[in-house]
Amino acid sequence: MGKLSLKLFNPNSKNETSKQRCLINRLRYASGYTQQDAGFSLLELIVVMVMIGILAAITVPSWFAFVNRQKVNKANDAVLAALQEAQRQAKNKKLSYTVSFQKNTTTQNIEVAVYNTNAGSPTWKPLGADIGVSSNKLLLGANLSGENTVNSTDSTVQYPPSSTPTKITFDYMGALPTLPTPYFGTGTEPPGLKIVVAVPSSANSTLASRVKRCVIVKTLLGSMITAKGSPNCD
Template identity: 30%
Template sequence: MKDRKLNLEGFTLIETLVVVIIVGILAAFAAPSWAAFVQQQKLSKAADRVYWEVMGAQSEAKKDKLTKSPPTTIQDVDPTVTVTYPATMIQFDYRGAVKNEDVIPYRINLSATDTSKQKCVVVMTILGATKIGKDASECDALSSSS
């Protein structure tokens, strides 16, 4: 009589299916929060880009000794982010101060098209002090504190 060796190495089909199902369930829970995280990052990146465009216009105005305004369209902003400027454009004079004081506080709104998330860039003083608002309530507070 021959001895038969049982092959006990590897995983059974049932074990593999259980692992695949568990991974699928975990992925289903993680996907919505991951999508929200990605959208928040896109919004933050766009707000940073707008902030640096405003600061760049102020810096150029001082450097060139001319009146400058930030651009109304900004390159490299994700298409899922909407940037809304006020009707009157801000201008920086040759000293880097805000030339048209009546636009202060100057608020540029950014919002995500597929969520209710929003940020803003606010020029708060005639000297050009600028901050990024992290959400709608902070944007309102920055706009009203001037």
């Protein structure tokens, strides 16, 4: 049986090294690669930086708009939850219950309190704190001039509300007490009692932008709906 001869590569062999270099150079030539092609040119770097800047200019405002919408949506959910809690407590305990909203002038947080109307001072807490919502960058608005009363005849939402704190009270049946006319304002479509949360305008931080959400107590029986934007929350 013949012997199998295996020739090992000798790294110290000048002949083998020369052959390898020749092979590598041929491959480089065939692929168009030269030593001068390594790295990036200044022009290429500038083009890449310009493209990154364009993408950032497009995506960053969209991202902030998305974050603002999410924040307002969660804050509005917290407003609805507070109103529903007050109505539920009123029905369960057969007592009058009030939900109040205010903008804390020190912390700038929107605060809420749900309490027995005749039980004394309310306990305030930041709106949406239990679900991780920060409301200190949001505006609080309402169309109320007093407890369960729409302001004037045009029912326009004001920032901050003309009634401080803003109160909505449910009777022992979870309905709204009968109040003098106009109860829900004037016109063919009564506006309801509106609590609004909004992102401030970039031009004026005291004015609401178009990113706004609201909860509307629509009837004397205390039925509620949520809405967004204009004209629903105006």
